Amino acid sequence: GAVVSQHPSWVICKSGTSVKIECRSLDFQATTMFWYRQFPKQSLMLMATSNEGSKATYEQGVEKDKFLINHASLTLSTLTVTSAHPEDSSFYICSARDYFSGDRLSGANVLTFGAGSRLTVL
Amino acid sequence: GENVEQHPSTLSVQEGDSAVIKCTYSDSASNYFPWYKQELGKGPQLIIDIRSNVGEKKDQRIAVTLNKTAKHFSLHITETQPEDSAVYFCAASNYKLSFGAGTTVTVRA
Numbered sequence: 001g002a003v004v005s006q007h008p009s010w011v012i013c014k015s016g017t018s019v020k021i022e023c024r025s026l027d028f029q030a031t032t033m034f035w036y037r038q039f040p041k042q043s044l045m046l047m048a049t050s051n052e053g054s055k056a057t058y059e060q061g062v063e064k065d066k067f068l069i070n071h072a073s074l075t076l077s078t079l080t081v082t083s084a085h086p087e088d089s090s091f092y093i094c095s096a097r098d099y100f101s102g103d104r105l106s107g108a109n110v111l112t113f114g115a116g117s118r119l120t121v122l
Numbered sequence: 123g124e125n126v127e128q129h130p131s132t133l134s135v136q137e138g139d140s141a142v143i144k145c146t147y148s149d150s151a152s153n154y155f156p157w158y159k160q161e162l163g164k165g166p167q168l169i170i171d172i173r174s175n176v177g178e179k180k181d182q183r184i185a186v187t188l189n190k191t192a193k194h195f196s197l198h199i200t201e202t203q204p205e206d207s208a209v210y211f212c213a214a215s216n217y218k219l220s221f222g223a224g225t226t227v228t229v230r231a
Contacts, residue, residue, distance in 0.1 A: 006165070034219070043211060043221045044166070093165050111219060113165040
C-alpha cells in the first residue's frame, strides 16, 4: 500500500532557530500533501495544503511566514518552522493523496499519513 | 467549513464486548468518511472508510454505517481485543479532511 515517510520523527531545538520537516511519498506520486498539527490529547488540525509546483494554501489563523511549505516535487513536501518558540512545540503530521487513487467520480480523498514529527522547542 | 463532532470522548469496554463511536458532520457536500486509529506517538492509520454512495461497510470486526440524511456515521468494533486500545478519530471530507475530537478506547482484559 501507499507509504508516507516523515523525517525527523522527533527534534529538539533552541528558541529562535528554524526546523525543517520532510514528508515523502515513497511509492506513489502526490500532487497534494496536507500538513496537520496535533497538541497532546487533541485532534488533528489542518495547517495547510501543499500543492506541487505552486504556493501552499494556509488555513485561517496559520502564519504562512512562520510555517514555510515547499512542495517541489511529486514525492516531497517540506515544512519549515521558522524562528521557533516554545509554543510551536507540537506533533506535526503530514498526509499525502495518491494522484492515481481515490474515487474520481465521488471525489473521495483517500489520504495516507506519515508517522509524525515531534517538535520540542526549548 | 465542515464541523465534525465525535462521541464519546472516552470509552472503556470489557474484552470481547463491542465498542461504538458516533460522529456527526455539518457539510452536506462531504462525500468521504474515513476512520483512523492512532497509537501513542504515531501518525493516524486508516482502519476503514465509507463513501457517500454507500450506507454500510464491514471489514472483519470493524463496520461503519452512514446516514446521509441525518449526517451521522458510526464505527462499530465487535469482539474487542486489548490491541484495539487506542485513540480513534472520525473524519469527513470534501477534498480536505476535518477530524472529530477523538475517542480514547480502552479494552479491559
